Amino acid sequence: GAVVSQHPSWVICKSGTSVKIECRSLDFQATTMFWYRQFPKQSLMLMATSNEGSKATYEQGVEKDKFLINHASLTLSTLTVTSAHPEDSSFYICSAENRGGIAKNIQYFGAGTRLSVL
Amino acid sequence: GQSLEQPSEVTAVEGAIVQINCTYQTSGFYGLSWYQQHDGGAPTFLSYNALDGLEETGRFSSFLSRSDSYGYLLLQELQMKDSASYFCAVTRGNKLVFGAGTILRVKS
Numbered sequence: 001g002a003v004v005s006q007h008p009s010w011v012i013c014k015s016g017t018s019v020k021i022e023c024r025s026l027d028f029q030a031t032t033m034f035w036y037r038q039f040p041k042q043s044l045m046l047m048a049t050s051n052e053g054s055k056a057t058y059e060q061g062v063e064k065d066k067f068l069i070n071h072a073s074l075t076l077s078t079l080t081v082t083s084a085h086p087e088d089s090s091f092y093i094c095s096a097e098n099r100g101g102i103a104k105n106i107q108y109f110g111a112g113t114r115l116s117v118l
Numbered sequence: 119g120q121s122l123e124q125p126s127e128v129t130a131v132e133g134a135i136v137q138i139n140c141t142y143q144t145s146g147f148y149g150l151s152w153y154q155q156h157d158g159g160a161p162t163f164l165s166y167n168a169l170d171g172l173e174e175t176g177r178f179s180s181f182l183s184r185s186d187s188y189g190y191l192l193l194q195e196l197q198m199k200d201s202a203s204y205f206c207a208v209t210r211g212n213k214l215v216f217g218a219g220t221i222l223r224v225k226s
Contacts, residue, residue, distance in 0.1 A: 043218045112160055
């Protein structure tokens with residue numbers, strides 16, 4: 001149980017285009033999902049908290065107009081990187097908390113999306 | 119503010135025991151988690167401590183001392199497949215704040 005699916009796993013795009021990344025909780029409902037960014041050999045940095053049915057909460061320094069988050073259902077959150085530039089190239093990872101599960105305060109992660117902007 | 123410190127790299131041989139320490143400074147502490155991440159892969163949950171003491175899950179154990187703001191992950195009977203990055207993370211509310219990670223290299 002507690003499987004999180006993330007798609008696509010790898011995307012290459014041209015500078016100026018937008019890229020959408022999907023994060024799905026497959027066997028549980030997730031009222032809250034999280035989006036992280038990770039640079040090579042570095043830690044995971046929380047970008048935003050995605051709340052079902054309401055606006056996302058962004059961490060300090062993260063541009064909300066650049067990284068659009070939509071959490072339209074209890075099993076799906078999307079992150080859209082708008083007008084992508086080479087500096088947006090990174091590994092983006094989503095996670096979800098299974099509050100209905102026995103173990104609380106555990107986040108389950110998707111496999112990540114490697115974005116390369118040319 | 120909040121910060122977590124863990125060693126950047128640890129090397130050990132197959133079959134050995136290794137301990138990865140984590141110290142933290144944070145407000146609103148709920149618990150300490152440990153995640154494993156292989157190169158290019160997703161972080162995988164290993165262990166969570168909300169209370170002081172030792173939690174054991176197979177070859178992995180985790181310890182927490184809230185009074186010392188300190189915890190560790192203990193890996194026993196090391197295997198080559200344990201070579202990965204290990205992150206401690208503090209739970210604050212519903213958010214995770216990750217340490218910089220420890221690269222564990224297991225040698226034969």
